[in-house]
Amino acid sequence: MNRSWKRTRLVAGLAIAFLALLAPQINAHEKGVLKLATRQLVPGDSVEATGQRFSRRASLTIELAGIAGQTRLAEIRTDSLGAFRRALVVPADLPAGSYRVVAVAADGDEVASVDVSVVARASAPLSSHVHEENAPTARPLDLARAGSPLVTGGAVVIIALTFVTGVMLLRRSSAVESSPKAGGGR
Amino acid sequence: MINAWVGERFALSALEYPIPARSNRLDFMLGALTLVALTLLGVTGIVLTQFYDPAPLSAHDSVRYVITSLPLVSLVRDIHVWSATGAIVLVFTHLVAVFWRRGFRRPREGLWWSGVLLLALLLGLALTGTLLKADQEAVEALAHMMAGAQVVGPLGAPFQPNFTPASPLLTRMYGLHVAVLPILLVALLSLHLWLVRHLGVSAGGDAQTPFRTHLRPLGGFALLLVAVLAVLALAAPAPLLAPGVEGFEVTKPFWPFLWLYAAENVFRLPGMLLAPAVVFGFLALVPVTDRPGTRLAAITRWTGVLLFVLMIVAIIYAAVAPGQAHLNMKR
Numbered sequence: 001m002n003r004s005w006k007r008t009r010l011v012a013g014l015a016i017a018f019l020a021l022l023a024p025q026i027n028a029h030e031k032g033v034l035k036l037a038t039r040q041l042v043p044g045d046s047v048e049a050t051g052q053r054f055s056r057r058a059s060l061t062i063e064l065a066g067i068a069g070q071t072r073l074a075e076i077r078t079d080s081l082g083a084f085r086r087a088l089v090v091p092a093d094l095p096a097g098s099y100r101v102v103a104v105a106a107d108g109d110e111v112a113s114v115d116v117s118v119v120a121r122a123s124a125p126l127s128s129h130v131h132e133e134n135a136p137t138a139r140p141l142d143l144a145r146a147g148s149p150l151v152t153g154g155a156v157v158i159i160a161l162t163f164v165t166g167v168m169l170l171r172r173s174s175a176v177e178s179s180p181k182a183g184g185g186r
Numbered sequence: 187m188i189n190a191w192v193g194e195r196f197a198l199s200a201l202e203y204p205i206p207a208r209s210n211r212l213d214f215m216l217g218a219l220t221l222v223a224l225t226l227l228g229v230t231g232i233v234l235t236q237f238y239d240p241a242p243l244s245a246h247d248s249v250r251y252v253i254t255s256l257p258l259v260s261l262v263r264d265i266h267v268w269s270a271t272g273a274i275v276l277v278f279t280h281l282v283a284v285f286w287r288r289g290f291r292r293p294r295e296g297l298w299w300s301g302v303l304l305l306a307l308l309l310g311l312a313l314t315g316t317l318l319k320a321d322q323e324a325v326e327a328l329a330h331m332m333a334g335a336q337v338v339g340p341l342g343a344p345f346q347p348n349f350t351p352a353s354p355l356l357t358r359m360y361g362l363h364v365a366v367l368p369i370l371l372v373a374l375l376s377l378h379l380w381l382v383r384h385l386g387v388s389a390g391g392d393a394q395t396p397f398r399t400h401l402r403p404l405g406g407f408a409l410l411l412v413a414v415l416a417v418l419a420l421a422a423p424a425p426l427l428a429p430g431v432e433g434f435e436v437t438k439p440f441w442p443f444l445w446l447y448a449a450e451n452v453f454r455l456p457g458m459l460l461a462p463a464v465v466f467g468f469l470a471l472v473p474v475t476d477r478p479g480t481r482l483a484a485i486t487r488w489t490g491v492l493l494f495v496l497m498i499v500a501i502i503y504a505a506v507a508p509g510q511a512h513l514n515m516k517r
Contacts, residue, residue, distance in 0.1 A: 067248055068255065095247050095250070096247055097244035098241045118243075136322045136431040136434040138437040140426060143253050145254065145260060145423065146253065152420070158416070159413050159417055159420075162416070163413040165409050166410040168406075169405050170407070173399070173402035
């Protein structure tokens with residue numbers, strides 16, 4: 001019991017020492033604070049971003065992360081206090097939706113982020129302020145649907161196989177029904 | 187030999203129980219085919235949850251992204267929408283066939299009532315599914331749902347935006363669509379299938395055949411159903427309207443709700459609420475009012491036929507009539 005307790009203490013002590021050595025590596029960057037003048041962005045407009053408590057004189061990339069991937073907004077360098085102030089331009093062709101503005105350190109680590117919404121200027125969703133040119137309509141959007149010959153061709157082949165198998169099963173079941181052995185108590 | 191090996195290990199002899207021979211006809215397989223469409227809805231729905239963002243400001247965008255950037259997922263979405271149509275057509279046809287055959291008579295009342303509840307759940311899934319697109323049709327459907335919920339008082343509170351400030355109404359409707367309603371559906375389906383197993387695939391029928399023989403034609407029709415839904419998905423992809431604008435009504439609802447739209451055209455908001463109350467109230471009362479050999483049985487049957495014809499006429503009227511704005515919305 002005593003020996004086992006000593007062994008446990010030794011292992012726990014080594015584990016703590018290992019973690020203590022690893023800790024500075026895990027937290028290689030100082031996590032900063034990223035602030036935007038507004039959390040609702042409009043494509044084409046600019047928004048003022050301020051940052052504090054980042055590593056001093058560090059290079060940061062400011063990105064906009066959304067469902068379709070990342071869009072780089074700016075490359076900045078923090079001052080001697082680890083702060084910055086910069087106007088960011090929201091890409092004009094950015095679709096409306098939820099995004100995150102992310103500060104990424106030079107080695108690719110994310111060091112700060114803020115959630116934002118991008119609201120399309122021409123079709124502010126769920127808004128009651130509607131102009132004549134973007135009045136609601138029952139007409140479906142004329143979207144450029146994603147097409148792939150592989151997907152369409154594969155679907156056609158699978159549909160054909162499904163159809164043929166279905167017909168064969170039905171033909172076989174009617175053949176079995178009409179045979180004299182079929183159907184328990186008929 | 188392989189058949190015997192598999193049969194022994196998977197207890198396939200349990201499939202030898204007798205069922206009426208007429209159960210192998212298509213009109214007795216509508217319930218099972220509905221289950222096939224529901225399975226397709228479940229599988230495609232799971233795929234779609236990986237690409238859908240239920241936040242109000244990004245929901246429309248995520249659907250648009252699927253349509254414009256992901257051809258395979260877009261096809262899955264189209265199959266999902268067409269499977270919803272298929273499931274509703276099949277379940278409704280199944281209900282009409284069972285009603286006409288009086289398959290709700292003792293001891294099959296539980297089967298009937300669970301089937302009616304399944305129809306209501308399916309319509310609930312169709313409504314919440316419509317909302318998720320966050321387009322103009324969705325915003326209008328949401329406005330109607332909120333107006334209806336307001337009338338039923340505290341019971342409708344979960345369908346109001348201010349029910350909880352922590353989560354937007356659209357996100358909560360997403361929760362209903364992907365979790366609450368499917369769980370209820372599976373529970374009710376289990377009860378329905380248990381009753382089918384123990385009360386029989388169909389009432390009556392003299393000639394008997396093993397259930398095993400039912401599986402081959404059922405499999406054949408199921409594959410044809412899947413093929414037809416996939417062809418429809420390829421030929422007529424599900425549309426998406428522009429992001430919704432509140433306070434306007436310019437669209438008509440998803441077709442299974444067109445009869446409610448017609449009722450609202452004629453009787454305004456009370457019509458939209460009374461029409462389903464009348465239909466589902468009647469369906470719930472059918473096993474009670476249908477007394478074999480009495481005049482009440484004939485009255486029940488012809489009232490059902492009248493309601494069915496009225497619903498079809500209402501759907502056609504709503505589809506062809508000019509659009510109307512309800513609930514003080516603008517056009």
